[in-house]
Amino acid sequence: NAGVMQNPRHLVRRRGQEARLRCSPMKGHSHVYWYRQLPEEGLKFMVYLQKENIIDESGMPKERFSAEFPKEGPSILRIQQVVRGDSAAYFCASSPLGLADTGELFFGEGSRLTVL
């Protein structure tokens, strides 16, 4: 059973371009979370999705950021018109269970975005 797959692992974009980060959860997992991490800092919650639905997007900036988890295919975190402050590691985690069911999170290896 393959783990959570994130791609690309490293992405370089110039200011104003779009960044698209993909996450394939583990097989059978319908809950996906996206987190952002700056060097030497903790994980900051961005968005929680369950197949085709956004459950909680309270940690995601209202502008330029969007996330989806379609019925078929990976979850995608999209950042439009990137700025230098978007440079960070973005982690995806999946779980077979919801929060109320003590869902352990399985993390991918992250996508590291660098904005020039």
Next chain:
Amino acid sequence: SQKIEQNSEALNIQEGKTATLTCNYTNYSPAYLQWYRQDPGRGPVFLLLIRENEKEKRKERLKVTFDTTLKQSLFHITASQPADSATYLCALAFNKFYFGSGTKLNVKP
């Protein structure tokens, strides 16, 4: 809003000693609390979960305690080894998972 505090200073200990890491939180106690390990450049890996009605949980050399009165969880690694060197994160589950900033552990041979 919910705050989680972990010691931002690195913990340096000698091989064979017990490492104790602290996670303090404010406001409400979560239904359960988790601990994760993160190595440089890698994603976090789940270690242990403890529920609010449990005082202590063990797994091999790892032990977690959870005191809802003190609003604190302690994470212990006994007989520590250099391979235990990593950053350890605590996570609280409410309507979402809130992570602390982590404590870096350095185990010296």
